[in-house]
Amino acid sequence: MRLNTYLPHRVRKYLPLALTVVGLLMIPTLAWAIPGSGEFVSGASAGGEKITQLYNTIAKICLGILIVVEGILLFVIIKFRRTSEDEQPEAVHGNLQLEVGWTLAALLIQIFIGWKSVDVMFDVETDPTTVKSESNPELLVEAIAWQWDWKFRYPSQTFNGEEFETFTSDDLVVPSNTKVELDVTSRDVLHSLYVPALGVKIDAVPGRFNYWWFSAEGPTALPDVGEKATRKENPRSQKKLVTTRSDVPDLMPDTILPTESPYTETTESGYQQVDYLGESRATPEQSPYQKYNAIEYVGMCTELCGKGHWDMYFRTVAMTRSSFADWIEDKKNPGAVETNGKKLYASECQTCHGEQGKGNPPSYPPLRNTKWTNDKEGDDITVEDHIEIVLMGSNAESLKGPTTVKGVTYGGDAMTYSGQNSGLYDEQVAAIVNHERQKSWNNDGVTVNAEDVAKVRKDLGFEPKPAPKPGQIAQDKLMTEGEKLYSGSCASCHGEDGKNGPEVPNVAGSGAVIGGSAKSLVKTLVQGQDTDAPGFQPPVGRNMTNRELAAVLTYIRQSWGNEASPIQPGEVQKARQQLDGSSR
Amino acid sequence: MSTTQAKGFLSPSTEKAEESFLWYLKEWFCTTDAKRIGIMYMAFGVLMGIIGGALSMLIRIELMQAGPDIMSDTFYATLPGMHATLMIFFFIIPIFTGVANFVVPLQIGAPDMAFPKLNLAGFWILPPAGFMVLSAYLVPGGAPGFGWTGYPPLSVQASMGADLWIAGIILVGTSSTMAAVNFLSTVFNMRCKNMTLFQMSLFTWSLVVTSFLILASTPVLTSALMMLELQRTFPAAFHFFDPAGGGDPILYQHLFWFYSHPAVYIMILPGFGLISEVIPTFSRKPIFGYPVMAWSMIAIAVLGFVVWAHHMFTTGIAVEVRMAFMVLTMLIAVPTGIKIFSWLATMWGGSLEFKTPMLFALGFIAMFTIGGLSGVVLASVPVDIQLHDTYYVVAHIHYVLVAGSVMTIWSGIYYWYPKMTGTMYNEFWGKVHFWLTTIFINVTFFIQHYLGLQGMPRRYYDYAPQFEWANTISSVGSFILFAAQFIALVNLIVSIKTGDEVDKNVWGDGTQLEWAAKSPPAHHNFEGDMPVWEPVDRSHGHDDEQAQPSPAE
Incomplete structure (x- = not known):
């Protein structure tokens, strides 16, 4: 029995010390499990907050169980270590009450955690269907x-x-x-x-x-x-x-x-x-x-x-x-619409047809040297059909029924992509078509422009969709929108014709309206103004968007004989930023 | 039965083997002796474990610092999956099969497994399978970069390395099915006199339960992989997982996890059984609550079949379905908790001796509890949705598989090493190995809970710079953890020659039949007449005068 006494005294002497070291090492790590220490990061939504609370509850329970188990283990290790070779402990085969006890305890804890979880789960996931309204969009x-x-x-x-x-x-x-x-x-x-x-x-x-x-x-x-x-x-x-x-x-x-x-x-x-x-x-x-x-x-x-x-x-x-x-x-009104054919192809088409237009047979046909991308004599597919395919996908006339490209048959109705549904502008569709017909793909290199796309759209019964010019909103659009807003928010005091004196200042012919800067006008509408006239100009514009404010201001500056310049949303935004800065 | 005559090579080596190394190898490779096959399983498992560990080292080197470091993201994408594949299918599962091959026939008093040739065939399927999976790195396109789960459509679009991977995994399934059939036949037909089912050791019990799990779940994995392979090879004809053809990618996940959740228990139940052997021996007490321990393993196995969808809480399955799976998942914690408390109760009042196997068993209880409790956290659907596919899950699975399965594997290897070789390992270096392993498992994996809670997803090639310090700690810990395992290898190999020779009952307090055999055991395990088991009376009569017969029993 030489083996049983191999190093035992040294081990016995250092074991508690070693365990303490490990215990100390683990304290900082345990700290992360302590609830409320902010480690669970889903707190920025109502649902996330509930999940965080649930985690904290479960983590607390688990930490408690962990401490109990590790505590018993440590106690057992220290208390019941072998002190003499002759020890012969009593053979205990079980204890029914103890066994039933911890089974029930484990079951109860799990039922509690499960009940809490189901609660949160339905709370977080069930659609809080409300009546969709203006205040609750x-x-x-x-x-x-x-x-x-x-x-x-x-x-x-x-x-x-x-x-x-x-x-x-x-x-x-x-x-x-x-x-x-x-x-x-x-x-x-x-x-x-x-x-x-x-x-x-x-x-x-x-x-x-x-x-x-x-x-x-x-x-x-x-x-x-x-x-x-x-x-x-x-x-x-x-x-x-x-x-x-x-x-x-x-x-x-x-x-x-x-x-x-x-x-x-x-x-x-x-x-x-x-x-x-x-x-x-x-x-x-x-x-x-x-x-x-x-x-x-x-x-x-x-x-x-x-x-x-x-x-x-x-x-x-x-x-x-x-x-x-x-x-x-x-x-x-983006500053610039993406019109680079290669980039558009990459985000719209490349997933299926491949970067080099080689497709991925037998699911996705190639675009290189096919009748769809070439205007060859004798084939029945024109460049207009190509535009239609990009716009309509499987709904394009020329894709009805099975389609054979280079000996492989594809289901024409498999093309679920539609440029029309993806909201592409005419210029963008043209750029994609031109990219796909490039000569380096053994295609004919024919190019189309936005007008061609607009024409195809018209034939299909859609409105043309030219890319917007950067920055500006058409004046007539601002005027129609402004008229609506004016009669809704302003006309009750200022009158439909801009004259409702003498109690309320006239808008028509007002120096402040015609000569005022965008900033002063925006300030009046957003913050309200104590005027010379009796009464108070309320901050009717506070909850308006920049575009709405621009529309109202443009309308009052260009109606009833007023002939001041229109105001664009960008100017309103700038004015609002300046106001925020100065109000601090 | 006592005069079983089998062909093939059985231990010990013949004289011819001492003259010729080739003949020596042939005696090993062609043996039908369960003990030798077991050791080959273990050697193969350790080899694959080293390769799998090396892959994880590559992962940790890449993640040690923020930003791309030593490899491309294409190569990195292959690492988590190949690491997991090697560790799960080629390290943990085979090594338990190996230990069981050696121990189970001994524990039931049988001379060998029921089907020795099937046993050998089952083993020899593994090395080609492992070679196939690893050779995926050598074919065009490289190894598959879709994780060990192989979810389509990513696995459909992968290059030909994926075909090798699929074939390799199907072969592993075949191998473990053969082993499972063999264990069940052996245990049900070859127990010695008086060894009824509820007299068997808990390790043997765990193998019975595991074998049933393997038999019931592996065919489903094989089917899922076959469907995947058919769709890869004949994409125009098969659309199982392809929505464009009427299939559904989620179907694969259901099939895959129907195997792979029970697989978690295939990897941990033998460990549970093993710990139930080690703790009584070094506490000088019988196991506490033997019938409950056996039944709780059965309960874990049965429940393990009806919880698979808890891996899929974010796939969009209905809230009511997830609720059912959550409740079932949480129930598993009950039998697991029973086991942990029973082990503690076994030690309570005992006389504990801290030999290396016992240390690993204690470390297992201490750290597996953490893995079990983070499992409780993950079972809760709302919390799981937040933590799914983050490092919290990585931490959880490593606390279960490294602090769980690997610790028990080491415990078992140290425990039965003297029985296998007839010599004693070096206790000092065993303890060094234990302490380094225990400390650096925590250093490596505990901090990953924190990373997961903070929202760092797993299988990421790079991460936000704010996570760097925690990743560095984890990486350094993993390097030492990996290096420490070689201490054990050297210790165990050197001790074959230098270790002291040992007696039959090495630990003095072993109560199972293997301790009645010679160390190492003779040709057919037991010399002379077959052993007869002395039934153990496990009635609770000893401890309580007050315990009345209760209707609850």
Whole structure:
């Protein structure tokens, strides 16, 4: 029995010491499991907050069990270690009461955790179907994943009383504190949309839409803080503040700012922006969304989707409803529409037809040297048919029925893509067609322009869709919109014809209206004004978007004999920014 | 039965083997002796474990610092999947089969497995399978970069390395099916006199339960992989997982996890059984609550078949369905908890001796509890949705498989090493190995809980710079953890020659039949007449005067 006594005294002497060392080593690691230490990061939406609380509850219970088990283990190790070779402990084969006891205890704990989880689960996931109204709008966004990026499609809908046409965005931009329905799908393999701060994770599966909803925390109109912040009671009965103004904590003490996630940073002006978006998307020092009242959260892909899986970050931007309306405006009037055929082909067509147009037989046909991309004698396909295919996909006349390309037969109805539904402009469709007909793909190199596309659209019964010119909104559009707004918000005091004196100042012929700067006019409408005349000009423009303000101002400056210059939304935005700056 | 005459090579080596190395190898490679086949399983498992570990080292080197470092993202994408494939299919599962091959016939008092040639065939399927999977790195397009799960459509679009991977995994399934059939035949037909089912050792019990799991679940994995391969090879004809052809990619996940969730229990139940051998021996007490321990393994196995969809909570399946799977998942914690408390109760009042196997068993209980509890956290649907596919899941699975399965494997190897070789390993270096392993498992994996909670997804080639410090800690921990395993290898190999020779009942307190055999056991395990088991009376009469017959029993 020499082996049994090999080093035992030394081991016995140092064992408690060694265990203490390990115990000490583990204390900091255990600290992470302690609830409320802010490590669970999904606190920026109502659903996420509930999930965080649930995690904290379960983590507390588990930590308790862990301490009990490790405690008993340590006690047993120290108390019952062998002190003499002759020890012969009593042979105990079991204890029914003890066994039934811990079985029931484990069962009860699990039932409790399960009950809590079911509670939160239905709370978080069940659609809080409300009557959609002006004060309670809902937004529908489609997230489309592919290898390896995201696109967010805003299908044509009415939001907050305003109708907009389909458009797409690279980032998920949503109005804050508003129910957003997210329909997620994929063009190729499985992906998963994950926004840690909002507690949103849902797989993107080709061939189906998966549904999730959320309501992101962010700035919104609040009487005592203005446009810039929202406040809500935190479950730990502290006031939590979501703001884009750095001075709000000074104005409103007893508040805590939302915890930052590892992916975001707060700039000096109090704007929380994403500072890491992987390799393919740049993070400039100033986020392009900083001009809005917004807060950014990071989003990414969590389902392995190939080599670029790690590089599918996007921004989730929660902004006030008026900022959101401005953002839609800006999307309608972008500085420059992408008209590079290669880039458009990459984002619209490449997934199926390949970077070099070689297709992926037998599912996706090639585009090189085919009758579809060449105007050869004897074939029945013209360049107009090519445009129609890009616009209509399988609904194009020339794709009806099975299609044979280079000896392989494809189902013509398999082309689910449609440039019309994706909201492409005429110029963009032309750029794609030209890219596909390039000579280096052994095609004829025929080029088309926006007019050709517009003509095809007309023949199909659609309106032409020219790319907007940067910046400006047509004057007649502003006038019609302004007239509506004027009669709704202003005419009751100022009169339909701009004259309702003497109690209320005339708008028609008013020096302040004709000669005033955009800034002074915006200030009057947004902040209200104590005038010489009796009464008070109320801040009717506070909840108007930049475009609405621009429309009203343009209307009053160009009606009833007034002949001042129109005011564009951009000027209004600039004026509002200056006002915000000076009001601090 | 006592005069079983079998052809083929049986231990010990013949004289001819001492003259010719080739003949020596042939005696090993063509043996039908379960003990030798078991050792070959273990050697093969360790070899694949080293390769799999080396792949994980590449992962940790790449992740040690933020930003791309030593490899391309294309190559990186292959690593997590190949690491998991090697560790799960070629390391943990075969090594338990190996230990069981050696021990189970001994524990039931049988001379060998029921089908010795099937046993050898089952083993020899593994090396070609392992070679096929690894050779994926050599073909055009490289190894498959779709994880060990191989979800379509990514696995449909992968290059030809994926075909090798699929073929290799199907072969592993065939091999483990053969082993499972063999174990069940052996245990049900070849137990010695008086060895009823509820007299068997808990390790043998765990192998019975595991074998049923393998038989019931492996065909489903094989079908799923065959469907995948058909769709890859004949994409125009088969659209199982292709929505354009009326299929559904989610179908594959259902089939895959119907195997792969039970596979988790295939990897941990033998460990449970093994710990139930080690703890009584080094506590000088019988196992606490033997029938409950056996039944709880059966309960875990049965429940293990009805929880697979908890891997798929984010795929968009209906909320009511997920609720059912969540409740069933949480129920598994009950039998698991019973086992942990029974082990503690076994030690309570005992006389504990801290030899290396016992240390590994204690470390297993301490750390597996963490893995079990993070499993409880993950079972809750809303929390799982947030943590799914993040590093929290990576931490959880490594606390279950490294702090769980690997720790028990080491415990078992140290425990039966003297029985296998007839010599004793070096206790000092065994303890060094234990302490380094235990400490650096925690350093490597505990911090990954934090990364997951903070929202770092798994299988990422690069990450936000704010995660760098935690990843560095994890990487450094993993390097030491990997290096420490070689201490054990050297210790175990050198001790064959230098270790002290040992007696039959090495630990003095072993109660199972293997300790009645010579070390190493003779040609057909037991010399002379076949052993007869002395039944153990496990009534609870000893401890309680107050325990009345209860209707609950």
